[in-house]
Amino acid sequence: MIATLSEWVTRHAGWVVAGVVALTALAAASLVDWPERRLAIDIDPAIGTLLPAGGEAQAYLKRVERIFGQSESVVVALYPEDVFAAATLTSLAALDRDLAALPYVQSVTSLASAPLMRADGDTLDLGAASAGEGEALAQAARANPLIAGTLLGAEGRATALVVALAADYETDPGGQAAMAGIRAAVDAAFADTAGVRVTGPPAIKAATVEALMRELTRLVPGILVLVALFLLVAFRSARGVLLPMATIGIALVWVLAVMSLTGRSLNLITAIVPPVVITVGLAYTLHLLSAYYRVRRAADPAAAAVADVGMPLLLTGATTGSGFLALMLSPLAPIREFAWLSALGIGFSVLLSLTFLPAMLRLFACHNIGAPPGARLVRFGSSWLAAFNVRHRRRILAAGGVLMLVALVGASGIRVGTDYVNGFGESTPVRQDFNRISGDFGGATPLSVVLTAPAQGSFARPDLLAALDELQRWLAEQPEIGSVTSLVDYVRTLNRALNEGDAAAYAIPDNATAVKQLLLFGGGDTLESLADTGLRHTQLKVRANVSDSAAIGALVDRIRDRLATLPEPLSGRVTGTPVLLGNVVDDIASGQIVTIGAALLVVFLLLSALFTSFSTGALALLPNLLPVLLYFGALGFSGVTLNPTTSLIACIVLGIAVDDTLYYLARFNNDARRFASESRATVSALRAVLRPVTYTSLALIAGFLMLTTSGLQNQVQFGALAAFTIAVAWLTDVTFTPALASGVKIVTLWDVLRLDLGRAPQDSIPLFADLKLRQARIFALLSEIQQSPAGERVIAEGDEAGDIFVVIDGELRVWVEREDQQVELQRLRRGAVLGEVGHFARRRTANVDAVTDVRLLRFDSDDLEQLRRRYPRTAALVFRNLNRIQAQRLAEATRRIA
Template identity: 45%
Template sequence: VGLRDDDPEAAAAGYAAAVARARALSPVFGVHLSGKPHLDAVLGDTLRSTLQRIVPAASLVLALVLWMAFRRPRGVLVPLVSMLAALLWTFALGARLGYSLNLVTVMVPPLVLTLAFAYCMHVVSEHYTLARERSISARASAAGALAATQVPLLITGITTLAGFLALTLSTIPAIAEFGVLSSLGVLASMVAALVLCPSLLAVLPAPRTLASGAPEQRLPRFASHLSDFDFHHRKAIIATSLVVLALAAAAASRIEIGMNYGATFHPDSAIRRDFHLLNEKLAGANPFALTVRASAHESFREPEALRRLSDLQAWLESQPEVGGTVSAADYVRVLHRAFEGDDPAAFAIPGSRRLVHQLLLFGGSDDLDLLLDPSAREATVFVRSHSQESAEIAALASRVEAHLADPAHGLEGHVGGSLVAASRTIEAISHGQLRSLLAATAVIFIVLSAMFTSLRMGVVALLPNVLIVLIYLGVLGLAGIPLGPTTSLIGCIALGIAVDDTVHYFARFNADAKKAVRKMPATKSALRAVIRPVSFTSLGLCLGFLTLTFSEIQTQVQFGGLAALALAAAWLVDVTLTPALACSVRIVTLWDVLGLDLGQDPTGQIPLFQDLSLREARVVALMGERRVSPAGTQLFKAVDPLDTLIVVTGGELSMYVEEWGQRVRVARLGRGDVVGHGELFAGPVHLDVETDGPVRMLLFTTATLEGLRRRYPRIGAKIYRNLNRVQSRSMNTLLEWLSAER
């Protein structure tokens, strides 16, 4: 049955009417329907029904995970409302842009839900942590949660957005639309997590402390043991990861690109049974068309041209993917035999041009009009292929066009039809996705390098995420699963989501390392802080994608299962390899650098930084605590014990001593001066120190200086030498003052 209407709904109605008429005319025969237009129509209906089931199912699953994580109604409702708002915003914008659902964009709803879930999980988890540890109001804990998570969330949002924006460069409309809708989903998820979620938390009553033994109490204990393992076995973890990376890359090289048309629907579905039955009984259920053009009008009314057309059919039928062909030459042979009394010997192209004209005239019909145009210059050959693989059909089409390009055959033409177009599109999509994945990786590398102010740190931070993608691709290669339109998207999705947890851990470790100085406590505190949101986020993402396994479309089932597998691997990598890498390198983020103001020529104007390079001075400054104190602030009193070294980087302060009941200014200090070095090394000195105006300063404790000496011995040696010089000059200044007083 052929329909001229290109509208899928009209085509579906037309095929349904044809089936109904066939059944009415032949009630004793079975009627089976297949073909790509019919498959596309059924696929559209199935996508809509699947979406109506998947979104509520995914929302319910994520709500259950939220309850497991927080055990409070607000811990479920606030993220759930934010997630659904993000989904609504995404589809409202998509509808405004005129996008519709297809086999690729139908993946957007679960993707947006899981992204918004992941972002909101970090905010709500930090909210509960602050409320529990500090016993503060809901408004204050919501503000604190936002302050603690906004930078990592912005970075992860930017990196995820970069990954999906790379897809918009695709020449395939479905992939480009997926990239646009996914990018809108990322932006909507960020707004929901950074604006809507904290606002809802702030207006609700302060949360109560969770009972001991709840998951959020058990997970930190597990994180403590795991951090010990990660720290003490970091070299073995990194080495093992590199070996896995190499093995996964080798397995990924075995991936085949393509799609199996016969495996789109469930094995027990009627449409799949009809497809296989017709594919077997009719020598192929996958048709496509070959348009052949001769050199002049009326050419295909000539016996010689029809014989060349017949030779082309014989060559086509010799191809392993072809089950049969039909052309105008077949009509002429059948008519010739019929007019010759059904003589088998007459089943051939007549030698007379006049006879051919007469046969085509008497045998004219609508079917013949589909095979031969009125001018008889163009003829169509309908080809039935029993191949179900898009790669095989695309290869067949290329061989046919190469055959026609040979002038020896005397024919020109091209291959057409929705089947060939779809097969070539799938090939282009899959190859394009690999390029998009590489582009997304490059963009994320640039963002991470900028964030950590180092190309080396960009590589280190990217390594866990590249490992996850290669593990996924390696599984495809080992399992023999082809890389098709849907499976090729998982790499970008896994990369975009996995970088979220990596950035959160590195950011937390960086903050804790500056406070703890030593790496072991920082590793433990950072992993304890992120283990709950990372674990429950991963659980929710895996279960959310697993809801796709209940779809009637096998590509979605495959997508859901493989995405869950990739994200489970991402969790394992993020709690083992990421901490091992973090405690093996020095982390300095862009936010640290932007927030660092040492003024002009710090190595020349600040004696403590003498003979240091600007980079070394920044390293020292970033290991200390940066503080700004307003005018009139008493930094310490003479009676206070002091274990802090203060370096003035801007402003002025005064030192006072009590003498005969009066407060006497000993010295006025400014940029580059050091306070507390004597007390730090030689014991207490009875001096009061106050700021004369706003003062910027760096504070170093004995633990900080010792940590600097261990981690950067050369820099530490220069700092201790400069401290000796500062101490010597200060002693000389004090002796001169005492002499003048006498």
């Protein structure tokens, strides 16, 4: 198949290139929104996209928001010289009106619009204070728990506006401009007269959009430039740079076109797809180019290169893609999208490396490319490494085992969590604004604690309000919580206002009727955000001063334990986007076992199929398990959390690392058969793969390290850890893998498929009776195929014996010398077994010469033992057949004697 493909591609090189160029032009056209003259791929920073769709917790949050209003809002903090100055309050009132008039703004709450709850005779004034009230407003605001700490902060030196956006601002195309409109209005009103800080989930999402766009426009070209420089140093040829770059670029355009055509957006997870496609795709082009250099003197080097590495490229693409596709088991839609998009990019890269790249090599007549630099260094390094690996085989394997144990110890300390605010750099405005507002206004991470009673009007009962008050006090004592407001604050403030500001009246009335009357007089937007109209549900609005999901998760666990102690008939639940994100992060942690297990299983099955043995498949998997374990160990020792981004690395690295293992084992297998020496094969195999394996590893490391220059911490962590793990995988593949393989005979699937044992060996060769063709070929590959020309002596009488032979093709003559005369005993043809008597007697009893050119299958007791261990069912049939052959020989000898 591969040979046919290579011939077809090079024979139709012009058509292949034309077809790829045409497809790429169509793909590029789909990336442009022509009416809008912009890229057709959107950036979706919404943290909500990380939540599994249709979950019960998410449905509950939506019900809560329908009852009490949106839980997320923009917080604008102002730092004027005097918060309560008339000019400040006038500008604040104007800004309040301007913001309320903006599209997607649902409501605005500020000192200029918040109800002060003052009594005016027998009526309750819920209006805001006027600009001229200055000191009266200051006193009223500081005494109002619904204002102090939320709209008034930093000991009265700062004020805030809370801007609630409509629920559809994230999904509506025009909603992305909502934050820009808010910032423009704020800057126009206060930029010259007060310090301005802006935070809240919408502000963080808008900053994420800007950061993702900035990083993509910087990182992708940066990685491409880095790849070009790497190729230039590695190959010192313009064609060695331009052709792989074109191949990678086309694969990337195709993947982005698929994203555009399927309506996918770039988010915090899928934004990593382009760098991954570039770096991983480079590895396939490097393997093809390295093969081209090896066979550049052939009549058709492009076709020869495809024939040389085509099957390994297909298999490594399958194993790498399997590692990515294992992430499809993740509960997060963005991770699933990342999985199939990356796997698709790998498929495109393999396809283009086997078609477009060799076609371009053929068209550009790259026959005169010289040998790549460092050939002498590679020969010396591979020889030294091979000798080191063979000499210290046991120590290397033992060291690998020790490292695995150390990694397991480190992995036990892995922390799970993510922080979308501190994911920005310390000097970025979004992080500084969040931290400043969080400190000045009692926190900026919104949580909602919802209490429910079975009957309407329940939260007018003083005893239940007292339980609510007790819960609120407990919440306020938690170190992660900066402020809490509840229905109790509203009722007490109303009661004090109706009693003309009497401090003693700042209390819960002693009967439900009085509470209901208060709430009847004091209804409004603030009350609707704290209780439903039937007083059956109430909400405590919590602001936490932490943003890390691990810290929030610990707080939520304590709140849940506290809610379990509520008196009957109350029940409670904590919700909010941060809570849902914490649940998702926990799901990711538990899902690591599933995704890694699935990836390992798929890779193991592929390796077992490739090497035709489950035991060899497990053996080949071991060098790839080591870097994955070391990654988890590094995660635990470094303190980096397991989060939605770092959870991708293990499956990715497993898929990538197995590539180099496959290349080495395949080459080692061929050379071990060719040289009949594992030590020589270790040297030759390392010499053949050291350059491409090192080049691809360096390219991957450099590409991933480029991500460490990102302004987003999740990309920095991903890049650093992926680069570290790839480096470990390279070191494993040039030391641990050769040491492991040097004592093992390996049979690969393509060996089985191409081995020629003649027609129907299971029928024409008695030793293979009742075996399937595949089993016969496996036994032959574990043994050795020996070719002898006509006239050559195969066995000499009197020599030490150890091997048994089976005639595959040709004719042999068995004879002994008696009284200076050759006495012919028999002629042996296809299927005959010889040497078994000498094998057991340890001494040859006759001479055997090749009458014609012959092919023989030669095996000894070690080969039979290895067959028994790895393929026990096949071994059982071979042993049975060998016993039958010996029994028949004994019977014939007995008849001759008789």
